[in-house]
Amino acid sequence: MATPSVNKGWIYSEYGKTGEVLKLVENVGVPDLKEDQVLIKVVAAALNPVDFKRTLGFFRSLKDTPPPAVPGNDVAGVVVKVGSKVTKFRVGDEVYGDINENSLENQKQIGSLAEYTSAEERVLALKPEKLSFVEAASLPLAIETAYGGLELAQFSTGKSILVLGGAGGVGSLVIQLAKHVFGASKVAATESTGKLELLRSLGTDLAIDYTKENFEDLPEKFDVVYDTVGQSERAVKAVKEGGKVVTIVGGVPVAPQAQLFILVSNASVLEKLSPYLESGKVKAVIDPKGPFPFSNTVEAFSHLETGRASGKVVVYPIP
Structure with a gap:
């Protein structure tokens, strides 16, 4: 697959409430790929409280990546390019994961609320075949x-x-x-x-x-x-x-x-639980108001921030 030259994403350039600082930008840049990373065409992304807390600047005192940045940890999508040392995945693989190894430090400049994002292969797993992209995106974190x-x-x-x-x-x-x-x-x-x-x-x-x-x-x-x-x-x-x-x-x-408990993202948990997800013994729980289309990402955050969501708030489709 050709490497994309344009990447649409939701970006905040200053700290503040998502409804005030998140803006849809037509070209936020495509992440440069490191040798242990893959480039993902994002199909669905889930929101987490850590995402809006990050835009509020809660993690400023830690080693958080400063704005401008695209938020988002959870991703489900398709591999479009692999780094030189990647062995787990090939172009065309359907994958999912929490792309930020440590959710409080060094978050990616371009998170999952964009058309394309990157992640280390160690935080990604193959998407269970029985799961939709929406279900898969809701799970990792x-x-x-x-x-x-x-x-x-x-x-x-x-x-x-x-x-x-x-x-x-x-x-x-x-x-x-x-x-x-x-x-x-x-x-x-x-x-x-x-x-x-x-x-x-x-x-x-x-x-x-x-x-x-x-x-x-x-x-x-x-x-x-x-x-x-x-x-x-x-x-x-x-x-x-x-x-x-x-x-x-x-x-x-x-x-x-x-x-x-503070999570360090690791795909081994996703791989270990894959049989339970494939069999339906463990199910994704999606908030009934979703999924929210990409253009309604701010509305999706607003719903999550009420604290009244059931299960996970998912953004899909991502064009």
Whole structure:
């Protein structure tokens, strides 16, 4: 395939709210390919809270790439060019992954919200054949986070788990992985009233309406509490003695007894979970308002920023 000369993308040139700083630019440049990278024609991209936090400048004090930049971590697309040392992929392969190895540092100048982006082969996996590009794009960052947090908590067969925020992008996958991959004895999860049925459909045994009851007041305690909403100080009250609390929410007080999980993107998790995705035992959960077309990316961010999305917010098609 010919290397493209034009690359359309959503770019922010200063820090601020996505609705104010994100602009669609006709030519943001095509990434220069390093020897261990592939160039991807983006078909679909998913949004994550880290994406809009980045545009707000939350990671300025770290080694974040300064603007102008195209945000976006999650990608599903087709390989159009390979670096000289790439061995895993060929031109024409359908791939997916979280293109930023460390989501808080050194993010790519051209992220996944563009027609073309680049990524190291080690963060990419072949797209499972049974998954659409939309489904595949929704998974990488969230499923790698879900899996990594469960590993950090030393979750294993026969243990019980409480998931705080079970309908979110990560929470919806924690439920499924705990149940169908790790062999949980019981899965409980919290959500608002309208999302309880979604929790049950994902395999939740006990769906807790947080608008009506406090999970920490339940007489039952759990081997692991997985916090996706930033409530670790409450979470420690719901865990058994000797149990584990994992949180994925930084930037808020984290209880001393809780462990903060920060993802380092690695395609080995995607490869390991591929059989579960191919069989349908673990499913992508797409927010019902999406997918959003590329031209409506700002609207997609606005929906994600409300905190009321179910599953993942996906942008598709990307022209």
